[in-house]
Amino acid sequence: MSxxxxxxxxxxxxxxxxxxxxxxxxxxxxxAAYASVGLGMNGQVPAGMxxxxxxxxxxMLVAYLVLAKFAPWADPLILPLVTLVNGIGLVMIYRIExxxxxxxxxxxxxxxxxxxxxxMFTVTLLVLRDHRVLQRFTYTAGALGVVLxxxxxxxxxxxxxxxxxxxxxxxxxxxPGEFAKLALVVFFAGYLVAKRxxxxxxxxxxxxxxxxxxxxxxxxxxxxxxxxGILVLQKDLGTxxxxxxxxxxxxxxxxxxxxxxxxxLLLFVGGAFVAGQIFSHVGDRFEVWLDPGNNEFYTRAAGGxxxxxxxxxxxxxxxxxxxxxxxxxxxxxxxxxxDFIFPAVGEELGLTGLMALLMCYALIVERGLRTALAARDPxxxxxxxxxxxxxxxxxxxxxxxxTNLIPxxxxxTPFMSQGGSALLANWILIALLVRMSDAARRPPPQAIxxxxxxxxxxx
Amino acid sequence: MSELTLLLIRLAFLAxxxxxxxxxxxxxxxxxxxxxxxxxxxxxxxxxxxASKPKRGEPRQMIVTxxxxxxxxxxxxxxxxxxxxxxxxxxxxxDDYASSRHARLYPQNGQWIVEDLGSTNGTYLDRTKIxxxxxxxxxxxxxxxxxVIELRK
Numbered sequence: 236m237s238x239x240x241x242x243x244x245x246x247x248x249x250x251x252x253x254x255x256x257x258x259x260x261x262x263x264x265x266x267a268a269y270a271s272v273g274l275g276m277n278g279q280v281p282a283g284m285x286x287x288x289x290x291x292x293x294x295m296l297v298a299y300l301v302l303a304k305f306a307p308w309a310d311p312l313i314l315p316l317v318t319l320v321n322g323i324g325l326v327m328i329y330r331i332e333x334x335x336x337x338x339x340x341x342x343x344x345x346x347x348x349x350x351x352x353x354x355m356f357t358v359t360l361l362v363l364r365d366h367r368v369l370q371r372f373t374y375t376a377g378a379l380g381v382v383l384x385x386x387x388x389x390x391x392x393x394x395x396x397x398x399x400x401x402x403x404x405x406x407x408x409x410x411p412g413e414f415a416k417l418a419l420v421v422f423f424a425g426y427l428v429a430k431r432x433x434x435x436x437x438x439x440x441x442x443x444x445x446x447x448x449x450x451x452x453x454x455x456x457x458x459x460x461x462x463x464g465i466l467v468l469q470k471d472l473g474t475x476x477x478x479x480x481x482x483x484x485x486x487x488x489x490x491x492x493x494x495x496x497x498x499x500l501l502l503f504v505g506g507a508f509v510a511g512q513i514f515s516h517v518g519d520r521f522e523v524w525l526d527p528g529n530n531e532f533y534t535r536a537a538g539g540x541x542x543x544x545x546x547x548x549x550x551x552x553x554x555x556x557x558x559x560x561x562x563x564x565x566x567x568x569x570x571x572x573x574d575f576i577f578p579a580v581g582e583e584l585g586l587t588g589l590m591a592l593l594m595c596y597a598l599i600v601e602r603g604l605r606t607a608l609a610a611r612d613p614x615x616x617x618x619x620x621x622x623x624x625x626x627x628x629x630x631x632x633x634x635x636x637x638t639n640l641i642p643x644x645x646x647x648t649p650f651m652s653q654g655g656s657a658l659l660a661n662w663i664l665i666a667l668l669v670r671m672s673d674a675a676r677r678p679p680p681q682a683i684x685x686x687x688x689x690x691x692x693x694x
Numbered sequence: 695m696s697e698l699t700l701l702l703i704r705l706a707f708l709a710x711x712x713x714x715x716x717x718x719x720x721x722x723x724x725x726x727x728x729x730x731x732x733x734x735x736x737x738x739x740x741x742x743x744x745a746s747k748p749k750r751g752e753p754r755q756m757i758v759t760x761x762x763x764x765x766x767x768x769x770x771x772x773x774x775x776x777x778x779x780x781x782x783x784x785x786x787x788x789d790d791y792a793s794s795r796h797a798r799l800y801p802q803n804g805q806w807i808v809e810d811l812g813s814t815n816g817t818y819l820d821r822t823k824i825x826x827x828x829x830x831x832x833x834x835x836x837x838x839x840x841x842v843i844e845l846r847k
Contacts, residue, residue: 253721260714264707271707275700312721319714559704584708591711598718611781613788679782 250311251303257315258299262292265322268560272330275561291322294353301357306673310602316595317650317665321349324651327580334566348655352662359666366670370614373425380418383411388468400469412474413660420625423485424617431489447494458482463506470516473646476632479503481625488620524642542569546578546637557585573652574645577637600627603668609675619671622664752804753832753845760842774800777838791815791839805829806845808836
């Protein structure tokens, strides 16, 4: 029986060895990158290489052991891939920090945040033994998300920085929007599990598309209203686009209706167009996007294209193979260590390096979507699908922005940009994905005997 | 540090970076291209097949031909197949019209028998609701909720 059951329900291999190997490989690459930065800048291996490399290696070993103990069936690739991306970000911040002039980059700070990120990852895995518990907190999560989004608007604790009001200052600066993102995805997943049957109902058929009924438009309009609110009140184009895109994609996953995607696109494009006409900070982004090389925009102090153009120059001088680590001038791009870390990497590693990084992101997302496919209940499917999509969508928005494919919106590059809130939130996101992948890949309980109506199970 | 050394370091680093990506894809190869056809699969089945070779006209596969799981194929062995919403069933249905332990298929004297396990909405062989264990001919649809399954050679 057991042999037959095994052939009917294939046992997923745990792949612990592969995971450890890939993790060691990633740490090795990061240490090589450190060495390469030092060799490129002043001809010697930097003194901090061993401290940074082994520090990061130790952290990841902790994460690996936590994973092996508390989520043994989890996907073997997610952790190594995230480690690599996080590590390349660290190296780049270290490189930008060692510029001829002060620019705000701090690798020490970033590695501290990475350590805290691993702590959050561990805590999430320890506390959340069964992610389906989250479904009970659907509306709590929704309320929490909205409150977190609104926090920066409060007087006294809300802070406006670089033209966007998305920080709060409670002794140190926090970007609550990053955590709101997670809470809202949990809310969307729980809500859509309950309502997807209604939302999938077909109203009228127009050409090839089944339109939903007009009265079911409510939820979409509410989320649209919230994201337009963020756009107007906080001047944060990125989060607005991120949230709305996340909701629309989850609506699509839940109902399988293309019409929702079209309605979402039309609503957002319409909203953004009107906002662009009325509010100058949105309109500026559009002007710059259409003609970044224009001298008028390049020299404009606020909302100009200087930063974008510096990034494009960096990518251009990097070319196919890059200038080599430590040999370019990535620090010339304003905020190269945060929003513009992607062009900074592009200058030194070239298109080849960027494509490898994008492949890493793609593989993380692929593992997430695979988890969604393998998950057994609709809530996990939606949550895993939503979290992976929102990660991919965020990478697309910021990288599309800095390469001038779409209008530039300020968002962090997940795991790479310097910034504590985003790093912590993304490590929690990864912990959730890992938790779900553990549940999805865990083999079903095997029957010990096969006779009779009562079956004895072994977990 | 000479130009040439730096160039070599640069190229080597990019190569290693890509090697990592390729290694990562290698880990999940089974996901992307299906299970490895070599070594593992044929060896154990070869002796098993010669021992209990299915006779002509006996079904070898159960195929889901309708419903959300359409396209799922389960190879028939000597083991019974359980169908239902319970996560330990051989075929797990996510269907509100199916019971947790809905039906069972088992071989008996070279025939496959379908038996309803006291489900709420019943199991249908072709158009008739079955009330007792019934032999399943090849290619006749069994309906459970929204799911339709068939035995094939």
